[in-house]
Amino acid sequence: MSQTAITPTRAANFPEWYQQVIKAADMAENSSVRGCMIIKPWGYGLWETIQRILDRRFKETGHKNAYFPLFIPLSLLSKEAEHVDGFATESAVVTHHRLKKGADGKLHPDGELEEPLVVRPTSEMIIMEAYARWVQSYRDLPLLINQWANVVRWEMRTRLFLRTAEFLWQEGHTAHATAEEAETETLTMLDVYADFMRNCMAMPVIKGRKTPAERFPGAEETYTVEAMMQDGKALQAGTSHFLGQNFAKAAGIQFLDKDGQQKHVWTTSWGVSTRMIGGLIMTHSDDDGLVLPPRVAPSHVVLLPILKGGEADAAVLKMCDDIKARLSQVAYHGRVVEVEIDTREMNAGERKWEWVKKGIPLRIEVGPKDVESGKVPVSRRDRDAKDKTFAAVDELVGGIVALLDDIQSSLYQRALALRDERLQVITSEDDFRAYFAGEGAKGFALCAWAGDEALEKQLKSELQVTTRCLPLAGELPHEVGGTCIFTGKPGELVVFGKAY
């Protein structure tokens, strides 16, 4: 730790540390619009790499992108009762279509719409309405479509990335001829998410089913990938919903099957959002600031030339240009190694610390001595900020992929070890209450569960604890015995946590 580190530390005040990490990395900030954030270039660059990787995986699994309207007529949104009720308290509503000068000389809303339009909180209904037109026969199925879009949910308490009134996301919406196909799709996309989180975001997630109380409004089954943050709290990083025929019936999506019968389709939806970025920050960052896994970092390497205003400068800059040119030729997981050169006139220590706080995986300071020796000092963001290892340029270029992959895997292993330490098997209600007593979160409780919605509601209000998921087979090695710690009935393994 250093004087230039983030204040406060994680231990002192985790929520405030989180805000300060974002600020110091210049990723995002609040705007003058209640609850809406501005995603600044470094934060948006991260979103772009996330988009690029996920988009490729969606296409590899047979999906195509499309775009549907931002607005949903209120009567259309209301067609699936449980769905609209789930979003009613957080809907931004457009009621007028122009502005007109009033007697006070100021502009006021004018031209009231015949029907109010809800700014999409999610697009099931507007997309299902289209599918009802598009699907006639089994030959039109499956319909595998994804949309990258902004959505609005009027949250009262917002926090950058984690919970904002407007956020960016992708939402996949598919329609199938059979329940089995739709269930397979739901789990395939859950796997795409889990694989992406683990291998690219370096986040160890648990795949599982949500309890009925925690399902998406209108879903028959919601699957989730649950991550643990460094403060022991849970973050739902992505969800994949099996929607059964609920939306198909609400929107009237029917097809003529091979057997000559008219049937409703089976649908799914699945999404991840800019919220994941909040999860990434709280998984890896340290008291020096942001830490980015190389697979999703907007840039991998920053070259920091030490310029003295003298004759040596030209050679220093040339060495930086050469290193950049050579590294930029190296392929790295579907793109190339991305290199920045920062030549800003400012104190070298301050400049270095800006990049530490931005979480770039590798920093290389290049001075006249390094030009002479032909070796440059390489500093890894996952090590202490003072550490450096000297490498000849050939060695650097030849070893860059292995080095970045090593950082990637060390971040995953560190996060996994931290999480596993904080998975606690709980065998009695008393232990459960003791574990979750007080304000903070120690981690996840694993126990046998056979409770119902009423019990979940009670635990949430008493302890701020929710069921995170019923882990899929093979996700966790823990044994929890067979009896629900609350009801004494035969139960199954559930993960409890305090959630973001």
Added chain:
Amino acid sequence: MSQTAITPTRAANFPEWYQQVIKAADMAENSSVRGCMIIKPWGYGLWETIQRILDRRFKETGHKNAYFPLFIPLSLLSKEAEHVDGFATESAVVTHHRLKKGADGKLHPDGELEEPLVVRPTSEMIIMEAYARWVQSYRDLPLLINQWANVVRWEMRTRLFLRTAEFLWQEGHTAHATAEEAETETLTMLDVYADFMRNCMAMPVIKGRKTPAERFPGAEETYTVEAMMQDGKALQAGTSHFLGQNFAKAAGIQFLDKDGQQKHVWTTSWGVSTRMIGGLIMTHSDDDGLVLPPRVAPSHVVLLPILKGGEADAAVLKMCDDIKARLSQVAYHGRVVEVEIDTREMNAGERKWEWVKKGIPLRIEVGPKDVESGKVPVSRRDRDAKDKTFAAVDELVGGIVALLDDIQSSLYQRALALRDERLQVITSEDDFRAYFAGEGAKGFALCAWAGDEALEKQLKSELQVTTRCLPLAGELPHEVGGTCIFTGKPGELVVFGKAY
């Protein structure tokens, strides 16, 4: 032409032909939300290639992407008077933030906002407000940011892609220390657009300045790239605005310059939208349907196996797979040659015509005879639909880039020739009125102009004609004499047209 062609033809009813081309290519359709379109996968795929190319060019010219809020508080939008007036009649306004069940059992808007929020018609004010926070010193300049986003302008008469209530676009917003730098930026981005339109969209555009009457609300100078459609009408395909210090003053963006003085920045903005896709359609498509320039086509080649259900099928499919595998290895302008194989069980003629109407640059039907001969019949979309040329697979793979480039350039040359035929130098007001009399559009009139806003208004209301631009030096070779055909004053070259 064939029975499977588009009805009506271009000559019979150009606007209806346009709608039918979009429908036949399955690019987009109207939604149940007034004026909002659904962009279907083939149309969205085109937008994705456009985005990929432009995004790379923006980054090459030093810009980074960011994201700003969808909503603009009414008081903030009102800070630049001319600007807000320009958008007042087409603003979608959010006035409530939740839904509540009424006495009728239905949901109604509830929770009125203290201040109405306008859904962004463009983002100058919300971005400039952020810049006012971000810019303190000359060291913070220039600020070069682009945003990919949806915007809403409540148009009363909409048409797919050309004019929709919601559309997708990019908007660049930059701030500079000097007027000269901002002017250079404005023209650099105009060049990026013109180059993209010409070399990727195969659209011959004219770069020029707008007259004061046609400027963006709040701009000091608006530059445009103007294209001519096959019906002789004009389409503004992109604009780049020099905003002077208007927005800087409205938003209070000041910086401490090197000379120790506090100064307002100079700003620019520039944008292109999904409207360009409408321009692309009306530039190249023919009575058989959509025609796509290879540089922006979502896919380049479709392989159409002729399957008979017999033993030969396996060899036919294998040949298609082999061709696809080999073509997919070939680099084509920053991506690879993209190949589709269409194995749907349907009439081969109908299937072929679907792809003709989708405008894919190359179609290759592969049957058992082709497997035997080792040569496949290649059909170009820019030639008659019945034409085909046989090529051995090696020849096809080795020549694919040249072949696609030849289609690209033939489309540009064809469009250029058509446009040049329809550029008419006009030397008197009588000739001008005769040229533009009646409903349709013959093309562009080039004449000397020294008129004012009142005269432009009059010509627009009498003849539905507007000034398209004052062409930049070197854009057009035409001489127009020195005297304005309306006022007799010394004038300069202007392009008039009937616009979309």
